[in-house]
Amino acid sequence: MKHPVTFIADHLLVCLALAFISGIALAPIFSPALHVIRLSGVALFCFLILLATLYFYRREDTVLCLLLPLLFGIGWYHAQLHLQPPAENNHVFNRIAIKSEAVIIGTLSSMATFDGTSSHITVASEFLRFEDSPDLQPVIGRVLIRLSGPWPEDLVPGDKLAVRATLKRPESSRTPGVFDYANYLAHKDIWITGFVRSAVHLHRVEESANLFHTLRYLPEKIRATIGKRIDSAVPAASRGVYRAILIGDRSGVDEVTLESFKGSGTMHILAISGLHMTVIGGLLYAILYWLLSRSEWLLLRYPVRKIALFLSLPILVFYGLLAGMNTPVLRAVVMSCVVIVAICTDRRKSPSTLLAFAALVILALDPLQLFTASFQLSFSAVTAILFLYPALQKLILPDMNQPTPSTGKKIVNWIAAGLLVSIVATLATAPIALGFFNRFATVGIAANLFVEPLICLWSLPAGFIAILLLIIQPEISDLLLVFGAIGLNGATHVAKFFSLLPWSTLWLPSPALWLLILYYVALFAITYLAVRKNKLLYAGLPVLVLCSLIMIFPPRALIQKRSVAMQVSFLDVGQGSSTLVQYPSGLNILIDGGGPANSSTSVGERTIAPLLWHKGIRKLDAIAITHPDADHYNGLEFILKHFSPAIIWVRDPIGHDTAFERLMLLAAREKIPVVVPEKGQRLGEDSDYLECTENLFTRENSSNTSASRQDANIGIVLKACSGKRCTLFPGDIGKSEERSLVSGDYGLAVDFLLSPHHGSKTSNSPELLTAVSPEVIVVSTGRAGGGHFPHNQLVEECAKRNIPLVTTSRWGTISITSEQATYQVFGFTRPDNNPLRPFQPVLLAEGGF
Template sequence: MKRFGVLLRHYLLIALSLAFLTGIILQNACPSIPPPPVLLCSSLISLILLFGHRKTHRICIPALLLLAGLLGFLHAANSAKQSLHETTIASRITGEEDTVLIGTLHTMPLFDGKSSTITIKSHYLRLKDEKAFSQVKGLIQLRLKDTWPSSFLPGDELVIRARLSRPYRFGNPGGFNYPAFLDAKNIRTVGRISSPAHIHPLDHTQSLFHRIRYLPERMRLLLKQKIDNILPPQQAAMYRALLIGDRSGLNRAQLESFKASGVFHILAISGLHLSIVASVLFAIFYWLVRRSSFLMLRISSKKMALLATIPPLFCYALLAGFQTPVLRSLIMVVIFILSFCIHRQRSPFTTLSFAALVILLIHPATLFTVSFQLSFAAVASLILILPRLSSIMQRDTTAGNSDKKTNFFTVLFKWTSAATLVSVVATVGTAPLLIYSFNRLSTVGPIANLFIEPLLCLWTLPLGLLSLPLLFISPSLGEWLLHTGGTGITAAAVIADFLAAQEYSTLWFATPAPTLIILYYLALFLYFMKFFRKTSLLLLSIVCCLFFFPPQSFFAKYSKESELVFLDVGQGSSTFLSFPGGRRILIDGGGSSSEKFNVGESIIAPYLWNKGITTLDAVVITHPDSDHYNGIPFILNRFRPPVLWINGSDGHEQTYQELLTLAEELKIRVKKPEENQILLAAEGAVLENITSPLHTESENYATGNRISSNDDSLILKFTASNKKLSCLFPGDISSKVEKELVENVEGNRLQSSFLLSPHHGSKTSNSQLFLKNVNPWHIVVSAGSFRPLLFPSPQLRRYCKENDIQLLNTAETGALTIRTDGANTTIHRFISDAN
């Protein structure tokens, strides 16, 4: 205990930073705790520290730590309160609103090849039904499906007609929290501009401070344009990411290759980039200072050169967008330089904790971003192995051997060993966070870093940095440097594509529990600090095994519950069924999607991983419409179900044919269910097929009528083991098929306690005759939030109200979970439960 107290006093800043961080986490976990009592406790502790008697010195450090934690709590609470202030634009926007706003173009416009994204600093706002503008503040992210007009530059005052809303999050456990992601950037309102014609400039004189404030963003934009004009698109997109932190031009294939090969971090400007910039600047300034005998006689050349690097580094950080890794690296480099100059070098961990404290003081929500967590975890891991790394580099393995060839290979071996060690340790330090955030871990990362990091960081990046000023001084030389550096980009892309294409280049994991991550880092810390090394190594081994074999899957085998989960996928449909004994099936998997957003990858798979699920027993596609299957290819790749059930139709889209081809390549059996066939059964729970009456030869061929894609849907019924819970899945059938079903299906086979509304609640389905025969207690509508008057239809809403049927829309409830243990049935709404 005494040793612990000594360590605590010696590393007090680290302890205070951790306490401050803990306070922010507590406020995020318990936002309902009122700040006044916390403020009162903080005041009392402050008084004790100020006026306490000498005898109380033993409680000073614990009191300081408690005070830091309370201040972290109050700071996070105050930041959250400011976002709801009545003058912020987020407080004025409750739904989708047509508005006219006046604001400043705050950042460089980003363009991904199809649409532009901008950030506006708002000043005035007028809603559709208002006659006058009201003053507001806050940042807004706007999207324009076009290239941004080149005449509008960062810092310009603009009048924009836009449709604004709050950031939307699909309401599913484990899903990406888009509002929180934007909140870390102080953005709480988003919107879209329908046409460049809805953007107009405001002519007025800008102050000198205003012009200086937006000069870095204008320079970023100018450099972006020059790079785009000089290089081919792929090289230009990569160079923009490396030099100015703009990754908007990278296509999906490029991003996936770098993620799968474990080198995606190189594309984010961080400590490595700033270290290279600082080294180049130091070499230049050191050479210049040593040219002057006057300076060398009066001041330390190294100190002068180091201090001279700070202003250019700050300017480069501004050009890079001042993102979290950049800010962390800048703070650490500046502290290192100042400490060296005053001969007060501190522990690297102290410097790192100070950088974290500064960033969290600026904006506490940054703590919950992946960028913050990965950045600090990687650097902390590298700090731990610095002594070992130094011993490798300084070890004299050439004693008694003067052969230059041997020396060359010895030096090469040492550098390769050191680089491999750095890559492995960084991976070990960030692995749990990578798995938690992305559910994947690259196995080829250390190898990829050995080849790609030197190409991009020691060849492409330095040449690119040198080209930036030369593009204005000597354009031809600057262009030559960019083209020369572009060869490194091409070579790196080839290596990344090759490594990413290997079968086991990426391992996929279920989402680990936060307690498992804490245990991992605790065991790692104890091992490196040489406390209980055997016990900590055993604990680390057990924890690593639990990452590969999630405890949830083990306990699911002994579960007696049945579970239906209607996922919130926007305008589409996807339902997950869990049977007693842990058997699982997915019915449909389609919804909102775009070139950079796939419903399978971004919604369905994260939900399954969050449940600890890595395999499925079967997947069903009720019919080949994209809003029912466009996420299935990713699910087949990652969860490898042994069978894929389809309705037998070839579909009318090429992507559906590609899906069937993929299933064949993965050796997944593609089957069409027969009438009344059971698709899956376990301990009394059954999913069976009820064949559509239109699936007859006379209807298809004798009469010459062609069944529509919607009417060709598989019609399924799930019945739990207690027979009290059942659900009918009719796909997108129309009222015509509904009528045939009622007339042809025997007995009460259609009756179900839950009904997934046909065709997302459309008026062309959900006939009264059909609803009366199904006689559900609850009707579930799987639909998006942007057409509420059509899905569900007014007729369906009225029918449910008149017949006392609860209508549940996933756009309003989020993921809807119905669970039964044989005796009791519960319904959980993700959105209301999360709130």
């Protein structure tokens, strides 16, 4: 075995990259105060001087060993600096603290995108004027603007605009496992969003542009021109996909097509990545080499191949600018540049060295890329493929001493190589994809064999050549785009075919960290031993297979976090209601599942399901719908399809609208029993149960069912109990129903109460609060319900009774953990309101019984 110093010297760049990455990975976990970070920078500088001194006195071995902690510290420090919010007082983030009407003046810095209903652009802000102020304030920072409707064609990147908009800091659902939109924008250096109701609120500010300004926004102008050409030449069915693979604009891809690519495991092709750059780079190299090789003089005097490769470099960089130079494009450009420079300078070392250098360059530019799905997926896939490079080379290029294979054999070899690459990439990326997206396409390996050639060897080359000919031969350019659209149409149909196959997609909980570590250790060990033809690799195969099986068929005892306490989670679903009840016995029941219907995805897909997967829940024991009002059930269609509840409780199976009828039909197709519970009926065990306190629908309207269905708020009142600790769920009952319950013998006294009807003044009567006498009241409401949800009357009544009132609009998902003697109430907040930091749990209330 090599001495550690020798090993570090032989693999210096790889070791330094791993140390740098480790430091970045630690940054979000250990985040001290800003003055401590600054002192750390001084300490690192002193450490660097120490290394320089040791090197001067020829202590190379010591320097090599100390380089690793230095790079670790630099990575941590570098990430900490990038995790800080804008510090400038004139940054637009520090000027917009609450939702405000304002006029913002700045430069249109990006091509406008249109998703069919709204347009999106970014503005590099320069001045800001609030509605109640006549003065323009100088500001800096980028603002994401959304316009209702298409963007005016006469406004192009580089124009200075005056925009009247409603500005605010972006918001995210404060629910574990849910996509953090504000964090996503902050990683793109966008800290404020704005909404413009009409194009009449957009005005161009006439200004003479200098040469630097013109060149700076030229790529975005050309990008917009290419987008318009695609829109005019390509059929509507393929237009959005062509814009995605050529200029990096995926906004025009409709939801059905997008889901087809996701479901078939070919979604990565719609993002410009290393695969696209490889195809375009190879095409550029072939064109340039063919042109240069026409000259015999050049062939005899200069390395034409290297010259052709080097000349393709600036074109690739410019194409990256045309594609928007977003994070995946930047990473692909950097990796392409590293490989080309290494080849042209005869510094082609091991693939791991090139990969490490590319990672160092990318993370030096933006260390927070390490935490993105695209970075982890692309580097894990490339790393896996490069480690199997010798095996792939033997498969594709036969030994020179062997007879040259026939054409048929070559085709078989190439297909086998493509299949092997797809398998290797899938093995490397599947656990990461599960961690980020909770889905795995079982047909991905086969689908990529058909979709990738159609797009990468047909549509992409045709589209790129069309871009080159756009100015000099626009007619031929249009013909090439139409020709390429035929390949796109075929790829879309193939993706749709594979996505519709039974079991084409598995929706699974996020793998536990220990399982991910064990999986990748086994995969690395198998790869390492296979290269060295060591028979010990067969010992790692069972471990890899076992880890894969646990991810696909996760045992509840391994993935679900069990506790001796009952946990009730009131989800942050906006203006709606959904509550997950987890019992110590392992019983999982979802009470309601609805929210506002103002998104392309339901609240079930974007909020409820991610929380369930985050908690390791793959199957629900029951779903209870208190009443058939849309904001209590409109997210349950996705939940029924992917979490297979054993039973559904409803007040009645008919409801009052067609959407609820469709939900009941879906339950019938999925063979899920639908039960109308009666008073006192229970789900669960003796000590852990959900009880129907009363079905007000059947009690109050049994004689006139048709009329009762007009009142959506009448439903079932539920009580979730573990031992002596109980939570009451009244649904949206009004004050008259509350008084009816209080006058009956229902045993309403519980520890926790979900406020009826989201805390409105039509509910929450003093009589009910007296009868229930809760320790804590929770209100499930949206952020736009101030003054009404909860109503000020309820706020004042709780203050008078000294009852803690917590709302999902203020604290996000609220979790109550109750044991027999104590309870704790947690919400979520960001440290220093910094969207670059993840939400952290915060204790809102605690007490004893």
